[in-house]
Amino acid sequence: MKHKFIAKRYWKDQSTAMGKSDEMAKSFDDCINLSLGDPDLITDRLIIDKSYEDARIGHTKYTDFRGDPELREEICKYYKEEYDMEVKDEEVFVSASACLGMYLALEAIIDDGDEVILQAPYFTPYPQQVELARGIPVELPTLEEEDFQINVERLEGLITERTKALVINSPSNPTGNCLTTETMEKIAVIAEKYDLVVISDDIYTAFSYEHPFVPFATMPGMRERTIILNSFSKNFTMTGWRVGNIIAPDYIIKTIQQINENVVFTAPSISQRAAIYALRHRKEIQPAMVEEYRSRMFYAAERINQIPTMHVIYPPKGSFYLFINIKDTGLTSTEVTEEILKEAHVLMLPGNAFGNCGEGYMRIACTVGTDKLKEAFDRIAEMKLFRR
CATH class of the missing domain: 3.90.1150.10 (Aspartate Aminotransferase, domain 1)
Known part of the structure; x- marks a missing residue:
């Protein structure tokens, strides 16, 4: 307007x-x-009841600035148990939704005019989130005839001296596609070659029907250059609770924490308690x-x-x-x-x-x-x- x-x-x-x-x-x-x-x-009723009990006994205050320590511990356990992936406590940040998590991640790594390549078709807020962080969104088309896989030659052709990051999303919103391990390994080579940060939007990890979900961060050499975004919204039908998490190198997490203190301070305490029970009872x-x-x-x-x-x-x-x-x-x-x-x-x-x-x-x-x-x-x- x-x-x-x-x-x-x-x-x-x-x-x-x-x-x-x-x-x-x-x-x-x-x-x-x-x-x-x-x-x-x-x-699920179990999550609702358990978090209600916690609210009754006093979990209604601000949490630690990086999130409830008990929830951070559960997140670390989850990655170890599900993917045999070691995650340190200082690499975890609990955010008030993965949407906010994306903005915080971009704000933490993007300088004015940096380019961010977006796997497309993409989740509709991505371009504006990049622009809010004063970056420039660049669309990387994926095609149905290529099974909506990222074509690494097309990816490499979009990289310039201003390219800072690549955003990937698998399983994908909107295509429903899942990146193959072979595709992710090729992306990892490109990321290392051009010194890119990869933001991996891992929102639908529970909904991988053909093969078990594999985190991009487990690809060779990618642990130190990947920012993982996760959420409880879809994996646990908790959209209204507004709670997610970020996993990244500790220096990125520290920067994200400082930014978030000036945005929402902490994620909702009750939602974080709900997330604890979601992870503990996921099976x-x-x-x-x-x-x-x-x-x-x-x-x-x-x-x-x-x-x-x-x-x-x-x-x-x-x-x-x-x-x-x-x-x-x-x-x-x-x-x-x-x-x-x-x-x-x-x-x-x-x-x-x-x-x-x-x-x-x-x-x-x-x-x-x-x-x-x-x-x-x-x-x-x-x-x-x-x-x-």
């Missing part, structure tokens, strides 16, 4: 498709909302939740591939998003999503919201039950646009 009291850098409309989706969902009383990655399931909490989303993903992918002029990679590899190819319609991503909302009352996000290379696609989030997914695709299948 252009106004004399608004900073000029915000005069240009920077709202995202995700930000607008809430209002669009209210367009119709019977709208099926597949736009946002906010799970319909609620946080009993996660399997049923992950299987539910896996089932939805496979059902939705099968239905999509039965509808003319749209298709998606099968089988789904990770996350709970599907990136649907609608190029055969001859329409733009925005045109198709608008038609689907208008005629079928199903809300999806246009692929170009996730970068230029997302044009010709739509993203859906399988955050409603299979019955609702069935209803959504039954409606879409009746549209003239998708009938031969």
Whole structure:
């Protein structure tokens, strides 16, 4: 909005498709909302009850500036038990969400004018987060015909003397793709060759269906140049608790702590207690939740591939998003999503919201039950646009 009291850098409309989706969902009383990655399931009762008990006995104050020491200890244990990866306490910071964690990481490492390469299609806030840190976002396209893997030759061609960092995301939002170990090893070679920091957005680690998740930081030589972002939002259906964590070399963590003290001081104490119990009881909490989303993903992918002029990679590899190819319609991503909302009352996000290379696609989030997914695709299948 252009106004004399608004900073000029915000005069240009920077709202995202995700930000607008809430209002669009209210367009119709019977709208099926597949736009946002906010799970319909609620946080496991065990986590709620345990954190409530802790609140009752006094865990309602500021925590340590790097996060509750008990939670930091659980995070270190988690990485050792799951990935045989040694993480020191001084390498851990608890943030009020991974979104804030991304901003803190960028603010800590970016100088004015530094370039940050973004694996695209990307999570929509990335470019603006880079710009908030006074950096320059650079889109690195990944392609469906290449299984949405990062093409290292294309990556190397984007690197300049101002390139400081690369952001990767696997399992990916929005494509659902998972980077292979072979791809990550090649990225590691490039990162070392050009002295890059790699920010690894590891939000969907529990939702890796084809192969167990492997942290990029475990690639040879990458431990000292990787910043890991993690969150409890999706792995434990805790979106509203707003708690995540950062793992990075201790000098980066120290800088992040200093920045955060001037932003939110500490992450919410109750949310941190909830995160402790989430990690401790993950073996009993996660399997049923992950299987539910896996089932939805496979059902939705099968239905999509039965509808003319749209298709998606099968089988789904990770996350709970599907990136649907609608190029055969001859329409733009925005045109198709608008038609689907208008005629079928199903809300999806246009692929170009996730970068230029997302044009010709739509993203859906399988955050409603299979019955609702069935209803959504039954409606879409009746549209003239998708009938031969």
